[in-house]
Amino acid sequence: MASSLLSLASASPSASLSSHGISKGKLNLGNTSLCFNKEKTNPFIKTKSFGRISMVITSNVSRFEGITMAPPDPILGVSEAFKADNHELKLNLGVGAYRTEELQPYVLNVVKKADKLLLERGENREYLPIEGLAAFNKVTAELLFGADNPVIKQQRVATVQGLSGTGSLRLAAALIERYFPGAKVLISSPTWGNHKNIFNDARVPWSEYRYYDPKTVGLDFEGMIADIKAAPEGSFILLHGCAHNPTGIDPTPEQWGIIADVIQEKNHIPFFDIAYQGFASGSLDTDAASVRMFVARGMEVIAAQSYSKNLGLYAERIGAINVVCSSPDAASRVKSQLKRIARPMYSNPPVHGARIVANVVGDPALFKEWNVEMEMMAGRIKNVRQKLFDSLSSKDKSGKDWSFVLKQIGMFSFTGLNKAQCDNMTNKWHVYMTKDGRISLAGLSLAKCEYLADAIIDSYHNVG
Numbered sequence: 001m002a003s004s005l006l007s008l009a010s011a012s013p014s015a016s017l018s019s020h021g022i023s024k025g026k027l028n029l030g031n032t033s034l035c036f037n038k039e040k041t042n043p044f045i046k047t048k049s050f051g052r053i054s055m056v057i058t059s060n061v062s063r064f065e066g067i068t069m070a071p072p073d074p075i076l077g078v079s080e081a082f083k084a085d086n087h088e089l090k091l092n093l094g095v096g097a098y099r100t101e102e103l104q105p106y107v108l109n110v111v112k113k114a115d116k117l118l119l120e121r122g123e124n125r126e127y128l129p130i131e132g133l134a135a136f137n138k139v140t141a142e143l144l145f146g147a148d149n150p151v152i153k154q155q156r157v158a159t160v161q162g163l164s165g166t167g168s169l170r171l172a173a174a175l176i177e178r179y180f181p182g183a184k185v186l187i188s189s190p191t192w193g194n195h196k197n198i199f200n201d202a203r204v205p206w207s208e209y210r211y212y213d214p215k216t217v218g219l220d221f222e223g224m225i226a227d228i229k230a231a232p233e234g235s236f237i238l239l240h241g242c243a244h245n246p247t248g249i250d251p252t253p254e255q256w257g258i259i260a261d262v263i264q265e266k267n268h269i270p271f272f273d274i275a276y277q278g279f280a281s282g283s284l285d286t287d288a289a290s291v292r293m294f295v296a297r298g299m300e301v302i303a304a305q306s307y308s309k310n311l312g313l314y315a316e317r318i319g320a321i322n323v324v325c326s327s328p329d330a331a332s333r334v335k336s337q338l339k340r341i342a343r344p345m346y347s348n349p350p351v352h353g354a355r356i357v358a359n360v361v362g363d364p365a366l367f368k369e370w371n372v373e374m375e376m377m378a379g380r381i382k383n384v385r386q387k388l389f390d391s392l393s394s395k396d397k398s399g400k401d402w403s404f405v406l407k408q409i410g411m412f413s414f415t416g417l418n419k420a421q422c423d424n425m426t427n428k429w430h431v432y433m434t435k436d437g438r439i440s441l442a443g444l445s446l447a448k449c450e451y452l453a454d455a456i457i458d459s460y461h462n463v464g
Helices: 011-018 076-084 109-121 134-145 164-179 193-201 221-230 252-263 289-296 328-346 352-361 363-396 419-427 446-462
Strands: 007-008 026-029 032-036 047-050 053-058 157-163 185-189 206-210 236-240 269-274 301-306 318-324 412-413 438-442
Touching: 007 193, 007 221, 047 134, 047 446, 109 352, 109 363, 134 157, 134 164, 134 289, 134 301, 134 318, 134 352, 157 164, 157 301, 164 193, 164 301, 164 318, 164 328, 206 221, 221 252, 252 269, 252 289, 252 438, 269 289, 289 301, 318 328, 318 352, 419 446
Parallel strands: 007 032, 185 206, 185 236, 236 269, 269 301
Antiparallel strands: 007 053, 026 032, 047 053, 157 318, 301 318, 412 438
16 A cells, blocks of 8 residues: 655744644654655655645555556467356367367376386486487477488587477577568468567567468468568568468468478578477378478478477477578577577576477387377367267258368367357357367367357357
8 A cells, every 4th residue: 555745844844843843843643744854855756735835745656557457368368268157068169278078188198108207217307408408309300300301410400499389489589580680470361379479579570471261261372372472582481380270271282382482482481380290180290291391492491399289298388499401500500599599588498398208209119109199189189070060061051061170180170250259159158269260179079069060050140
């Protein structure tokens, strides 16, 4: 509670105060203090005049008074609203986190085994180097590019462990801001909600390229190509390697080839965000095919990785930033500067999740088991996707084509619902989702598909 100070300053202060029997120029009135003040006036003091007496009022105003309240996060805020809802049929399809058929969080068995191995070995908790765990960096680059890839053998990849996908993207953004001043990053429209925040905070200019076609609920390939061609030469083109977030719409292999052609012609730098390798299709190699195509063409590439989804290491914050360079010397210099950026930002990365990844990928038996579990998780989402399509098609008698649900891939589906329709999904049906129409199929069970189909059909046809 702010305190107040009232000061008296009369034309004849000593006489007027002493005549009232006030010593030392101070009069206490309950919790209020009236003071004769010969000191210089404080700049934070406000003075009010009452005849021959000036009353000076001060209060402890916060220096942070000018900071406004930030808006709630559009994704994490969905979970908060979901928790406050007591309806028995409520569904949380906002946050992209894998759930079992019972809609419970899932810890991979292979992660439990790797955890047990770490305990048995009695691994210490010493600081990692700035670039992270060496064993992790080795296997993560091999996982993305292929262990036999010439860029690995020629040591042309600068790999630094980052704080999952977000932190790895932030490192790359800082590198662009520092060494490519004025260069623009092109981001798909729409894209993952945090992409724009990352580049804004790194002070890297960005613009959007067309990606989603609302008429087909599919890829606007012609618009995408036109916008990449129109970008200033040497721009960074941010691409989702697989399972585009939020749409779930990926280019075909043939389309990826054309995208690579245009990027090469314009001397752009491809910048991949790989958040779902192995989790989208169930195959690590299939989901890395786009990145490997660009690298095989001899292009210099930036690629951010995350192990939140494919190993379920959400809270461990495990990822990496990789920069494929034209020479080992360039890779060495890039890595040194990535470390220089990381040092004042967070000093060094966490070790526990990195050791889990290194053990799982580096051990043939655990690696095989991990692939089986990824196929299982990807398979459950595919089954849910099929069930939702079947339910929509059988329940909706309007003749609308819902096939886009099957054409999309990964944990998300872009429904094409507008904000008002999304509000109806939540307010009437207790289905929580982001306001752009994205739903996370990982948070859906087979048993709830028909209920969700009813909600989507009602919202699509009955809300403008």
